[in-house]
Amino acid sequence: MSITTKEKAVKQIIAVFREYGYEGTSLSLLSKATGLGRSSLYHHFPKGKEDMAAAALEAVLVSFDTMVFTPLRQKKQTPFQRLNTCAKGLSLFYANGERSCLINIFSVGAAGKLFQVPLEESTLAMINMFSNLAKEAGIPGKIARHRAEELVISIQGALVLSRTLHSKSLFNRLVKELPGRFLEVD
Protein backbone atom coordinates (compact mmCIF):
# COMPACT_ATOMS: atom_id res chain seq x y z
CA MET A 1 0.00 0.00 0.00
CA SER A 2 1.45 3.35 -1.01
CA ILE A 3 1.84 6.15 1.45
CA THR A 4 -1.00 8.15 -0.05
CA THR A 5 -3.24 5.09 -0.02
CA LYS A 6 -2.51 4.72 3.67
CA GLU A 7 -3.29 8.37 4.18
CA LYS A 8 -6.66 7.83 2.53
CA ALA A 9 -7.29 4.84 4.75
CA VAL A 10 -6.49 6.92 7.82
CA LYS A 11 -8.98 9.55 6.65
CA GLN A 12 -11.71 6.94 6.49
CA ILE A 13 -10.65 5.59 9.87
CA ILE A 14 -10.90 9.05 11.39
CA ALA A 15 -14.44 9.43 10.08
CA VAL A 16 -15.51 6.16 11.70
CA PHE A 17 -14.00 6.99 15.10
CA ARG A 18 -15.56 10.45 15.01
CA GLU A 19 -19.01 9.03 14.40
CA TYR A 20 -19.00 5.90 16.57
CA GLY A 21 -16.49 6.72 19.30
CA TYR A 22 -13.61 4.48 20.29
CA GLU A 23 -15.61 1.65 21.79
CA GLY A 24 -18.40 1.89 19.26
CA THR A 25 -15.94 1.42 16.43
CA SER A 26 -15.39 -2.20 15.40
CA LEU A 27 -12.86 -3.69 13.02
CA SER A 28 -15.76 -4.59 10.74
CA LEU A 29 -16.74 -0.92 10.48
CA LEU A 30 -13.13 0.02 9.84
CA SER A 31 -12.79 -2.73 7.27
CA LYS A 32 -15.90 -1.55 5.45
CA ALA A 33 -14.85 2.11 5.57
CA THR A 34 -11.33 1.49 4.26
CA GLY A 35 -12.19 -1.30 1.85
CA LEU A 36 -9.46 -3.43 3.46
CA GLY A 37 -9.98 -6.82 5.03
CA ARG A 38 -9.61 -7.16 8.76
CA SER A 39 -6.28 -8.93 8.38
CA SER A 40 -4.96 -6.27 6.03
CA LEU A 41 -5.68 -3.71 8.68
CA TYR A 42 -3.53 -5.66 11.11
CA HIS A 43 -0.73 -5.66 8.57
CA HIS A 44 -0.65 -1.86 8.63
CA PHE A 45 -1.66 -1.41 12.24
CA PRO A 46 -0.17 -4.34 14.21
CA LYS A 47 -1.92 -3.52 17.46
CA GLY A 48 -5.25 -3.27 15.65
CA LYS A 49 -7.84 -0.85 16.86
CA GLU A 50 -5.54 0.86 19.33
CA ASP A 51 -2.97 1.56 16.61
CA MET A 52 -5.64 2.84 14.25
CA ALA A 53 -7.03 5.16 16.89
CA ALA A 54 -3.51 6.43 17.60
CA ALA A 55 -2.91 7.02 13.88
CA ALA A 56 -6.27 8.77 13.60
CA LEU A 57 -5.55 11.03 16.55
CA GLU A 58 -2.08 11.89 15.28
CA ALA A 59 -3.33 12.67 11.78
CA VAL A 60 -6.13 14.80 13.17
CA LEU A 61 -3.71 16.80 15.30
CA VAL A 62 -1.39 17.38 12.35
CA SER A 63 -4.33 18.46 10.21
CA PHE A 64 -5.56 20.78 12.96
CA ASP A 65 -2.14 22.36 13.23
CA THR A 66 -2.08 22.99 9.49
CA MET A 67 -5.58 24.35 9.16
CA VAL A 68 -6.01 26.23 12.43
CA PHE A 69 -2.63 26.96 13.99
CA THR A 70 -0.59 27.81 10.90
CA PRO A 71 -2.61 30.98 10.22
CA LEU A 72 -1.93 32.09 13.79
CA ARG A 73 1.81 31.91 13.18
CA GLN A 74 1.88 34.35 10.22
CA LYS A 75 3.79 37.06 11.99
CA LYS A 76 3.57 39.43 9.04
CA GLN A 77 -0.17 39.71 9.48
CA THR A 78 -2.03 41.49 12.24
CA PRO A 79 -3.49 39.32 15.00
CA PHE A 80 -6.96 40.14 13.70
CA GLN A 81 -6.11 39.04 10.17
CA ARG A 82 -4.59 35.83 11.48
CA LEU A 83 -7.64 35.13 13.59
CA ASN A 84 -9.85 35.59 10.57
CA THR A 85 -7.96 32.96 8.60
CA CYS A 86 -7.85 30.72 11.65
CA ALA A 87 -11.62 30.97 12.01
CA LYS A 88 -12.07 29.87 8.41
CA GLY A 89 -9.77 26.95 9.15
CA LEU A 90 -11.92 25.98 12.12
CA SER A 91 -15.06 25.96 9.97
CA LEU A 92 -13.37 23.78 7.41
CA PHE A 93 -11.78 21.45 9.93
CA TYR A 94 -15.03 20.80 11.80
CA ALA A 95 -17.21 21.04 8.68
CA ASN A 96 -19.25 23.86 10.22
CA GLY A 97 -19.70 21.87 13.39
CA GLU A 98 -20.91 18.69 11.73
CA ARG A 99 -17.76 16.81 12.65
CA SER A 100 -17.03 15.88 16.24
CA CYS A 101 -13.72 16.64 17.89
CA LEU A 102 -11.67 13.49 18.49
CA ILE A 103 -10.26 15.09 21.64
CA ASN A 104 -13.75 14.98 23.12
CA ILE A 105 -14.69 11.64 21.58
CA PHE A 106 -11.54 9.91 22.81
CA SER A 107 -11.69 11.40 26.30
CA VAL A 108 -14.22 8.78 27.44
CA GLY A 109 -13.73 5.24 28.73
CA ALA A 110 -10.80 3.08 27.68
CA ALA A 111 -9.60 5.57 25.05
CA GLY A 112 -9.50 8.28 27.71
CA LYS A 113 -6.85 6.31 29.58
CA LEU A 114 -4.98 5.15 26.46
CA PHE A 115 -4.66 8.66 25.06
CA GLN A 116 -4.68 10.64 28.26
CA VAL A 117 -1.33 12.33 27.57
CA PRO A 118 -1.86 13.46 23.95
CA LEU A 119 -5.42 14.57 24.74
CA GLU A 120 -4.24 16.74 27.58
CA GLU A 121 -1.28 18.08 25.62
CA SER A 122 -3.32 18.98 22.57
CA THR A 123 -5.92 20.74 24.68
CA LEU A 124 -3.18 22.76 26.34
CA ALA A 125 -1.60 23.45 22.95
CA MET A 126 -4.86 24.98 21.73
CA ILE A 127 -5.09 27.17 24.79
CA ASN A 128 -1.46 28.27 24.44
CA MET A 129 -1.78 29.12 20.74
CA PHE A 130 -4.75 31.41 21.31
CA SER A 131 -3.28 32.81 24.47
CA ASN A 132 -0.06 33.78 22.69
CA LEU A 133 -1.99 35.49 19.92
CA ALA A 134 -3.92 37.55 22.44
CA LYS A 135 -0.69 38.55 24.13
CA GLU A 136 0.77 39.62 20.78
CA ALA A 137 -2.32 41.76 20.33
CA GLY A 138 -1.45 43.57 23.54
CA ILE A 139 -3.79 41.80 25.93
CA PRO A 140 -2.23 41.25 29.37
CA GLY A 141 -1.01 37.69 29.96
CA LYS A 142 -3.50 36.64 32.56
CA ILE A 143 -6.48 37.94 30.63
CA ALA A 144 -5.08 36.48 27.42
CA ARG A 145 -4.91 33.03 28.91
CA HIS A 146 -8.36 33.39 30.48
CA ARG A 147 -9.82 34.31 27.12
CA ALA A 148 -8.02 31.51 25.32
CA GLU A 149 -9.41 29.00 27.80
CA GLU A 150 -12.90 30.34 27.25
CA LEU A 151 -12.48 30.12 23.51
CA VAL A 152 -11.43 26.49 23.60
CA ILE A 153 -14.32 25.80 25.97
CA SER A 154 -16.69 27.48 23.52
CA ILE A 155 -15.39 25.48 20.57
CA GLN A 156 -15.80 22.18 22.38
CA GLY A 157 -19.19 23.17 23.76
CA ALA A 158 -20.48 24.37 20.41
CA LEU A 159 -19.47 21.05 18.87
CA VAL A 160 -21.42 19.20 21.55
CA LEU A 161 -24.51 21.30 20.93
CA SER A 162 -24.18 20.95 17.17
CA ARG A 163 -24.35 17.21 17.70
CA THR A 164 -27.33 17.19 20.04
CA LEU A 165 -29.31 19.89 18.24
CA HIS A 166 -28.40 18.69 14.75
CA SER A 167 -27.79 22.26 13.76
CA LYS A 168 -24.74 24.09 12.53
CA SER A 169 -26.03 27.52 13.51
CA LEU A 170 -24.44 27.83 16.96
CA PHE A 171 -21.05 26.68 15.74
CA ASN A 172 -21.23 28.95 12.71
CA ARG A 173 -22.14 31.91 14.86
CA LEU A 174 -19.28 31.21 17.24
CA VAL A 175 -16.80 31.14 14.38
CA LYS A 176 -18.29 34.24 12.82
CA GLU A 177 -18.08 36.25 16.01
CA LEU A 178 -14.72 34.82 17.03
CA PRO A 179 -12.29 37.28 15.42
CA GLY A 180 -14.12 40.36 16.62
CA ARG A 181 -14.76 39.17 20.13
CA PHE A 182 -11.53 37.45 21.00
CA LEU A 183 -9.39 40.55 20.65
CA GLU A 184 -11.84 43.19 21.80
CA VAL A 185 -10.80 45.50 24.62
CA ASP A 186 -13.35 45.95 27.36
Add this chain to the structure above:
Amino acid sequence: MSITTKEKAVKQIIAVFREYGYEGTSLSLLSKATGLGRSSLYHHFPKGKEDMAAAALEAVLVSFDTMVFTPLRQKKQTPFQRLNTCAKGLSLFYANGERSCLINIFSVGAAGKLFQVPLEESTLAMINMFSNLAKEAGIPGKIARHRAEELVISIQGALVLSRTLHSKSLFNRLVKELPGRFLEVD
Protein backbone atom coordinates in the same frame (compact mmCIF):
# COMPACT_ATOMS: atom_id res chain seq x y z
CA MET B 1 -36.29 -5.19 44.94
CA SER B 2 -37.76 -2.15 46.67
CA ILE B 3 -38.16 1.13 44.88
CA THR B 4 -35.33 2.77 46.79
CA THR B 5 -33.08 -0.19 46.06
CA LYS B 6 -33.82 0.25 42.38
CA GLU B 7 -33.04 3.93 42.70
CA LYS B 8 -29.68 3.04 44.16
CA ALA B 9 -29.06 0.64 41.31
CA VAL B 10 -29.87 3.36 38.79
CA LYS B 11 -27.40 5.65 40.52
CA GLN B 12 -24.66 3.08 40.07
CA ILE B 13 -25.73 2.53 36.47
CA ILE B 14 -25.49 6.25 35.79
CA ALA B 15 -21.95 6.32 37.14
CA VAL B 16 -20.89 3.51 34.81
CA PHE B 17 -22.41 5.07 31.69
CA ARG B 18 -20.86 8.43 32.55
CA GLU B 19 -17.41 6.92 32.81
CA TYR B 20 -17.41 4.37 30.00
CA GLY B 21 -19.93 5.77 27.53
CA TYR B 22 -22.81 3.80 26.07
CA GLU B 23 -20.80 1.38 23.95
CA GLY B 24 -18.00 1.07 26.47
CA THR B 25 -20.45 -0.04 29.14
CA SER B 26 -20.97 -3.81 29.31
CA LEU B 27 -23.50 -5.82 31.26
CA SER B 28 -20.58 -7.18 33.27
CA LEU B 29 -19.63 -3.68 34.38
CA LEU B 30 -23.24 -2.90 35.22
CA SER B 31 -23.57 -6.18 37.08
CA LYS B 32 -20.46 -5.44 39.11
CA ALA B 33 -21.51 -1.85 39.84
CA THR B 34 -25.02 -2.75 40.98
CA GLY B 35 -24.15 -6.00 42.68
CA LEU B 36 -26.87 -7.75 40.66
CA GLY B 37 -26.36 -10.69 38.34
CA ARG B 38 -26.79 -10.17 34.62
CA SER B 39 -30.14 -11.97 34.65
CA SER B 40 -31.40 -9.92 37.57
CA LEU B 41 -30.69 -6.81 35.56
CA TYR B 42 -32.88 -8.18 32.78
CA HIS B 43 -35.67 -8.73 35.27
CA HIS B 44 -35.73 -5.02 36.05
CA PHE B 45 -34.74 -3.77 32.63
CA PRO B 46 -36.26 -6.17 30.07
CA LYS B 47 -34.52 -4.65 27.08
CA GLY B 48 -31.17 -4.83 28.86
CA LYS B 49 -28.58 -2.19 28.22
CA GLU B 50 -30.88 0.04 26.20
CA ASP B 51 -33.43 0.10 29.03
CA MET B 52 -30.76 0.82 31.59
CA ALA B 53 -29.38 3.68 29.55
CA ALA B 54 -32.89 5.08 29.16
CA ALA B 55 -33.48 4.81 32.91
CA ALA B 56 -30.13 6.46 33.58
CA LEU B 57 -30.87 9.33 31.22
CA GLU B 58 -34.33 9.87 32.64
CA ALA B 59 -33.07 9.85 36.23
CA VAL B 60 -30.29 12.24 35.34
CA LEU B 61 -32.71 14.67 33.74
CA VAL B 62 -35.03 14.55 36.75
CA SER B 63 -32.10 15.14 39.06
CA PHE B 64 -30.87 18.01 36.91
CA ASP B 65 -34.30 19.60 37.00
CA THR B 66 -34.36 19.37 40.78
CA MET B 67 -30.86 20.65 41.42
CA VAL B 68 -30.45 23.21 38.65
CA PHE B 69 -33.84 24.27 37.28
CA THR B 70 -35.87 24.39 40.48
CA PRO B 71 -33.86 27.32 41.86
CA LEU B 72 -34.55 29.22 38.64
CA ARG B 73 -38.30 28.90 39.19
CA GLN B 74 -38.34 30.60 42.62
CA LYS B 75 -40.28 33.63 41.49
CA LYS B 76 -40.07 35.27 44.88
CA GLN B 77 -36.33 35.64 44.53
CA THR B 78 -34.49 38.02 42.24
CA PRO B 79 -33.02 36.55 39.06
CA PHE B 80 -29.55 37.05 40.52
CA GLN B 81 -30.39 35.19 43.71
CA ARG B 82 -31.91 32.35 41.71
CA LEU B 83 -28.85 32.15 39.49
CA ASN B 84 -26.64 31.93 42.55
CA THR B 85 -28.50 28.92 43.87
CA CYS B 86 -28.63 27.42 40.40
CA ALA B 87 -24.85 27.76 40.10
CA LYS B 88 -24.40 25.89 43.37
CA GLY B 89 -26.68 23.19 41.98
CA LEU B 90 -24.52 22.92 38.88
CA SER B 91 -21.39 22.42 40.97
CA LEU B 92 -23.07 19.72 42.97
CA PHE B 93 -24.65 18.00 40.00
CA TYR B 94 -21.41 17.80 38.03
CA ALA B 95 -19.22 17.33 41.13
CA ASN B 96 -17.19 20.45 40.26
CA GLY B 97 -16.74 19.21 36.72
CA GLU B 98 -15.51 15.75 37.62
CA ARG B 99 -18.67 14.10 36.31
CA SER B 100 -19.39 14.00 32.60
CA CYS B 101 -22.70 15.10 31.17
CA LEU B 102 -24.75 12.17 29.86
CA ILE B 103 -26.16 14.43 27.15
CA ASN B 104 -22.68 14.67 25.70
CA ILE B 105 -21.72 11.07 26.42
CA PHE B 106 -24.88 9.65 24.84
CA SER B 107 -24.73 11.88 21.77
CA VAL B 108 -22.19 9.60 20.08
CA GLY B 109 -22.68 6.46 18.02
CA ALA B 110 -25.60 4.09 18.57
CA ALA B 111 -26.82 5.92 21.67
CA GLY B 112 -26.92 9.16 19.70
CA LYS B 113 -29.56 7.66 17.45
CA LEU B 114 -31.43 5.82 20.21
CA PHE B 115 -31.75 8.91 22.38
CA GLN B 116 -31.75 11.58 19.71
CA VAL B 117 -35.10 13.06 20.76
CA PRO B 118 -34.57 13.34 24.54
CA LEU B 119 -31.01 14.61 24.02
CA GLU B 120 -32.20 17.37 21.74
CA GLU B 121 -35.16 18.21 23.94
CA SER B 122 -33.14 18.41 27.11
CA THR B 123 -30.52 20.61 25.47
CA LEU B 124 -33.28 22.94 24.30
CA ALA B 125 -34.85 22.85 27.75
CA MET B 126 -31.60 24.07 29.28
CA ILE B 127 -31.39 26.90 26.80
CA ASN B 128 -35.00 27.87 27.38
CA MET B 129 -34.71 27.88 31.17
CA PHE B 130 -31.73 30.23 31.14
CA SER B 131 -33.21 32.32 28.38
CA ASN B 132 -36.43 32.84 30.32
CA LEU B 133 -34.51 33.88 33.39
CA ALA B 134 -32.57 36.47 31.42
CA LYS B 135 -35.82 37.82 29.99
CA GLU B 136 -37.29 38.10 33.47
CA ALA B 137 -34.22 40.10 34.41
CA GLY B 138 -35.10 42.57 31.68
CA ILE B 139 -32.75 41.40 28.96
CA PRO B 140 -34.30 41.62 25.48
CA GLY B 141 -35.51 38.29 24.10
CA LYS B 142 -33.01 37.87 21.33
CA ILE B 143 -30.03 38.71 23.51
CA ALA B 144 -31.42 36.56 26.31
CA ARG B 145 -31.57 33.51 24.08
CA HIS B 146 -28.14 34.25 22.66
CA ARG B 147 -26.68 34.40 26.12
CA ALA B 148 -28.47 31.25 27.25
CA GLU B 149 -27.07 29.39 24.27
CA GLU B 150 -23.57 30.57 25.11
CA LEU B 151 -24.00 29.52 28.72
CA VAL B 152 -25.03 25.98 27.81
CA ILE B 153 -22.14 25.86 25.34
CA SER B 154 -19.79 26.96 28.10
CA ILE B 155 -21.08 24.35 30.53
CA GLN B 156 -20.65 21.53 28.03
CA GLY B 157 -17.27 22.82 26.90
CA ALA B 158 -15.99 23.24 30.44
CA LEU B 159 -16.97 19.66 31.20
CA VAL B 160 -15.02 18.46 28.17
CA LEU B 161 -11.94 20.38 29.24
CA SER B 162 -12.27 19.20 32.83
CA ARG B 163 -12.09 15.66 31.47
CA THR B 164 -9.11 16.18 29.19
CA LEU B 165 -7.14 18.43 31.55
CA HIS B 166 -8.04 16.46 34.69
CA SER B 167 -8.65 19.71 36.45
CA LYS B 168 -11.71 21.22 38.06
CA SER B 169 -10.44 24.77 37.87
CA LEU B 170 -12.02 25.85 34.58
CA PHE B 171 -15.41 24.44 35.51
CA ASN B 172 -15.24 25.97 38.96
CA ARG B 173 -14.35 29.36 37.53
CA LEU B 174 -17.21 29.19 35.06
CA VAL B 175 -19.67 28.47 37.84
CA LYS B 176 -18.20 31.14 40.07
CA GLU B 177 -18.42 33.83 37.39
CA LEU B 178 -21.77 32.65 36.08
CA PRO B 179 -24.23 34.67 38.21
CA GLY B 180 -22.41 37.95 37.73
CA ARG B 181 -21.75 37.59 34.02
CA PHE B 182 -24.98 36.08 32.79
CA LEU B 183 -27.14 39.00 33.83
CA GLU B 184 -24.69 41.86 33.32
CA VAL B 185 -25.76 44.74 31.07
CA ASP B 186 -23.21 45.81 28.51
Add this chain to the structure above:
DNA sequence: GTCTATATAGGGATAGAC
Protein backbone atom coordinates in the same frame (compact mmCIF):
# COMPACT_ATOMS: atom_id res chain seq x y z
C1' DG C 1 0.13 -6.73 0.83
C1' DT C 2 -4.21 -8.98 0.79
C1' DC C 3 -6.88 -12.76 1.41
C1' DT C 4 -9.45 -17.12 3.90
C1' DA C 5 -9.78 -19.63 7.82
C1' DT C 6 -9.79 -19.99 12.47
C1' DA C 7 -8.88 -19.39 17.52
C1' DT C 8 -10.57 -17.39 21.66
C1' DA C 9 -12.87 -14.26 24.44
C1' DG C 10 -16.60 -11.41 25.65
C1' DG C 11 -20.79 -9.28 24.26
C1' DG C 12 -26.05 -9.38 24.79
C1' DA C 13 -29.82 -12.12 25.80
C1' DT C 14 -33.01 -16.08 27.45
C1' DA C 15 -34.75 -20.34 30.02
C1' DG C 16 -35.70 -22.24 33.93
C1' DA C 17 -34.40 -23.69 38.87
C1' DC C 18 -34.84 -21.89 43.37
Add this chain to the structure above:
DNA sequence: GTCTATCCCTATATAGAC
Protein backbone atom coordinates in the same frame (compact mmCIF):
# COMPACT_ATOMS: atom_id res chain seq x y z
C1' DG D 1 -36.43 -11.38 42.58
C1' DT D 2 -32.11 -13.63 42.03
C1' DC D 3 -29.43 -17.18 40.56
C1' DT D 4 -26.88 -20.83 37.16
C1' DA D 5 -26.50 -22.45 32.81
C1' DT D 6 -26.58 -21.81 28.20
C1' DC D 7 -27.16 -19.89 23.43
C1' DC D 8 -25.77 -17.22 19.72
C1' DC D 9 -23.41 -13.59 17.92
C1' DT D 10 -19.80 -10.41 17.22
C1' DA D 11 -15.42 -8.77 18.71
C1' DT D 12 -10.39 -8.90 18.53
C1' DA D 13 -6.57 -11.23 17.01
C1' DT D 14 -3.54 -14.64 14.61
C1' DA D 15 -1.77 -18.16 11.18
C1' DG D 16 -0.73 -19.17 6.92
C1' DA D 17 -1.97 -19.50 1.79
C1' DC D 18 -1.47 -16.80 -2.30
